[in-house]
Amino acid sequence: MKVLLIEDEKKAVQSLTKGLKEHQIEVDFALDGTTGTELALKNEYDVIISDIIVPGMNGFDLTQYLRSQGINTPVLLLTALSSTDDKVLGLEAGADDYLTKPYDFKELLARIKALSRRGKDTNAPKSVLVFADIEMNLLAKEIYRGGVKIELTPKEFALMEYFIRNQGKAVSKAEIAEKVWDINFETSSNVVEVYVNYLRNKVDKPFQKKLIHTLFGQGYILKDE
Amino acid sequence: MKVLLIEDEKKAVQSLTKGLKEHQIEVDFALDGTTGTELALKNEYDVIISDIIVPGMNGFDLTQYLRSQGINTPVLLLTALSSTDDKVLGLEAGADDYLTKPYDFKELLARIKALSRRGKDTNAPKSVLVFADIEMNLLAKEIYRGGVKIELTPKEFALMEYFIRNQGKAVSKAEIAEKVWDINFETSSNVVEVYVNYLRNKVDKPFQKKLIHTLFGQGYILKDE
DNA sequence: TCCTCAATGAGCAAAACCTTCATGGTATGT
């Protein structure tokens, strides 16, 4: 079990780290929100524990940001506040639990364990892929860009899914032909080009930013630039 | 076992309380909806029994309010009304059962026990499925849309049930054939299409909003749009 | 500039879908 602790009071960090390690819990920590999110994006944690008020970014924004990046690690917020309004705000932002200072260490421990259990339960394969302002719902077979629904045919959808799953990575036409069409790319066909064109018409043309880029002689890449 | 009784007729309260206590059931009571909800929020009951018409708040609103507050205690509504519309409304608001006055005390007792049993088993299979303005009662094999009863044949009912259970999710014809017909989808048959057509005629055609959508090449989806 | 690779538009065949109809089976009521 591994947790990320985001907290600016060094004393609290120290005592918590010590306490958690005694219970076989690995702890990474960050003293401000910015490095906290960086760590959260880079590594995989079972639970993220964050003070509501930390330099650089508060716990609410942090949670919201992580969720938007597809990080669904359970978040436990720590705070001195205890008004109902704040609880609502925190939970709404996607936090999973909430603990008011001063708190009992055992309670904290219990909640961490509960959250990590829940997190693993949610090992359902992701059903929504995200890239830039695109959301692709694999269950409903829907795709939205900037909140606008885009109608794709099954093949177009499959190709787009392949692009999103390989976002930021160059993919050759042979690769695409193999994975999406399941054919040993015969140079005689230009299906891939045709379908990339279809996708561009629907996914890129109506918008400002182009996301599907051609790498001359190498294939294509989905990139936000 | 402990129940909450919300009823403004003191006589009814008295006789019910007496009857229930004789069967080892503890009873709290409220003479109006407002104190009723307060009690419901403060204490834990096995079942809540409420008249539909009580001062301050009616049984429908009460049920809805409690659900919105995360109280999932089973609610049994008592009423002098017996029109279909009211039944539909009550169930929609999340009530779990319904009894029309004058009722047999033994029947009331039986239902209380049934509800309390169900309340404890959190993953008890639901007997009423809801989607958009559709309610499907699996026990009564009845289905209503917007308060209007729809007559379905057994196969149509089974198909509709499958759709509702997978609402918002694309389901392929092969999937449907397997789950609803229990056949290894032979392309030679078009039963699924035929039955989707039947369903549309009864469930969608007479109404404004279409709920059963075709995803070309991917199957069907039940969606509110 | 020239050659190669990529983008685009038109067109067509196949696949998927909707709808209606006929048939046989099952349940219901007399």
Place this chain on the structure above:
DNA sequence: ACATACCATGAAGGTTTTGCTCATTGAGGA
């Protein structure tokens, strides 16, 4: 037991949508 109504299902015809090819135009790199 019989007649009747209802239900489940495959078949056929027509319509819509998709997948793909081909030919042509446009762009990139040496």
